Amino acid sequence: MAPREKLRTETFVTLADTMVKDFDIVDFLSMLSSRCIDLFDAREAGLMLADPDGRMQLTASSSHEMRLLELLEIQHEQGPCPDAYRTGAPVQVADLTEAVARWPQFAPEALAAGYRSALALPMRLRDETIGALNLLRVEPGTFPDEDITAAQALADVATIGILHHRAVAESHLLSEQLQYALNSRVVIEQAKGALAQKLDLTTDEAFDVLRRYSRAHNLRLVDTAAAVVDRTLDAAVVATERPGG
Amino acid sequence: MDPDRLATLLSDLDNDRRNGTDVGERLCDTCVEVLDVTGAGIMLMSDGEHRGTLGVSNGVMTVVEDLQFTLGEGPCIDAYASDHPILEPDLGAPVTNRWPAFSGPAVRAGVRAVFGFPLRTGTVNLGALDVYLDHPGDLRTDQVSDAVVMAGVISRTVLALQADAAPGELPPLLDATVHHRAVVHQASGMVSAQLDIDVADALVRIRAHAYTSNRPVNDVAHDIVDRRLRLD
Structure with missing residues (x-):
């Protein structure tokens, strides 16, 4: 087996294992981002998940370099990640210099940071898309088809893990x-x-006393009740809120 | 279970839940049908205590649930506590009598084989599903695996009900489940105050009284709350 192929297999095994044992979502996604650099011809990788309002939030990245984080975060609304998320299909840009009109904010920032090409893969299970995996390269050009297929497979496994x-x-x-x-x-x-x-009351009257006391002291009913039951709160004290008393 | 049948069953249950149908009874009837058993009942628990019966398929199961609530022993309690299915194929002549107080009255009510399955959701157990046969006998392997599936269906339904309630509150159906035993908890509070013992011990006293006087625990609790009975 070629070294990269072996690494891919190992990555899948590690991902599956992470999903079984002591699953930590942040570790899981950080590991996935880091492995993407070794597995594909990418300089950096980032993973963005949509919040309930559909805005993309940076969730994990292959490095914590400020410039990269900022570049990924710019993609709240604009860039390959939101496009892949919205369409549910891969978004590939062979040359970011030609993408300035499409992403007026993202493309110039990416170029300034030294990246020339980008790939974003949707994180999708059936009809639900939850985010996108972003690969960035310093050279222009398209990613090999087999890399796109393998990266999509990784994104799919990660999606199942997250869901x-x-x-x-x-x-x-x-x-x-x-x-x-x-x-x-x-x-x-x-x-x-x-x-x-x-207090020699009916249970209904007792409930009334309990409720008045809780309101008067700004306590939750259940907390007053628990204090009465474990006898840290004296019934005589609660009785100051007796009906008519 | 055939996946198509399970899918139909889940979508029917979702509709019932949305329409406000009593899904507790519906779930029990479905268990009887799917598992081909004589009866089924569902018990909710928290903090190791029986909190109420979500549903029963027939009157015998009401007796079984009441016995387990009163005695604090039985297949549901063990399934919940052990987190494993509990299988008793011959309650009348068991190899080991694990429920000395429960077995006699349960057999007299018509239960000859009884099985408990935990309602597990991740790390939390919500209670248990009980099924029984009116004749001694093991469940077949497919019945056991379907019972585990049904326990999952029940857990899922209970959580879906809870999802409709405000945090800290119970949805109406689950509230009604606990409400049936409200008087017992009131009586526990009273006995606790009378005897200066904690509520858990007070509940034990009330249960013991119900058992030795051969009366339903709710009747004993009513007598205490209405001051017709005082334990000492």
Whole structure:
């Protein structure tokens, strides 16, 4: 196997492995950007993901050199990345000197930073496009077809990783919210019972007292309830908000 | 399960959820049909405690769920705690009787084989799916794998319901699930104040009283809240 081919295979294995073990999205994408330079004839690589408003945000890059970061960040709205994101298709520019009219802000900045050609590949799964992978070269010319195919394959793997990570994060957040809401509901009922007992009230009256006390002290109902249940808040103190009292 | 069938099932459930249909019961009926079992029930848990029954397919399952809530033991509780399927093919003559208090009344209610599957979402368990047979017997391998798929479908549905609620709140269907046991939590608060013990211990006392007096835990809790019963 040719050295570059071997490296490509290794990259896929590493990416897959990263997705299984202790997945860290930032490490994962930084690794992907760095590998792009070794795998393809590119000087630098950057990865941009769309925020919920569809604006491109720089997420990872092959180096942290200021000039590169600025160049990538210029592409909030304009440049090969947003174009690849919007169209869902690869965007290739063999000579950036001919792209000044197309990207009046990006192209001159890229040329000033020493880049002559660029490739942006959409990060897409089925009908959902989430961002773009950007490769920059110092020489003019097109990227070899096999590089474009391999880079697109890497972008595809990364897209699956990101979407999976998002789905897991969302389900984790909802699970936590559900657990919290269940526990809150229970602790409020427990506090109603404890206050009803201590203040000789019905549970409805106890709830009223609990609510008045929380409002008067600008506390969340669930926090007052928890304090009553674990007995850090004395029922007699809560009773200062007794109905009519 | 055939992927087309699963896709249809998921899209039907999504429609039901959007229309506000009681998806708890719907999920249980779907489990009975897909898994070819006698009955199914879904239990929600948090902090290691049974928080309520999201749905049951029949009256026997109501008994099973009530027993598990009262006793704090049974297939759902074990599936939740162990994070693994729990398989008991012969509840009437088990090799090891893992649920000494649960087994007798469950068999008398008509449960002869019972199986629990955790509702797992990443690192958090949401509860468990229980299914039973009215005759002793193992589930086939395809029934077990379909039950695991159905547990995933249930978890997904529960989280989709939660996604519609404001943070900190429960969606109406899940709120109703917990509401059924509200009186028990109120009674725990009262007993905790009466006996100067913590609420978890108070719940244990209430459950023990329900078990020894052979009464539903909700009835005992009502008596406590209405001051007709005082534990000591």
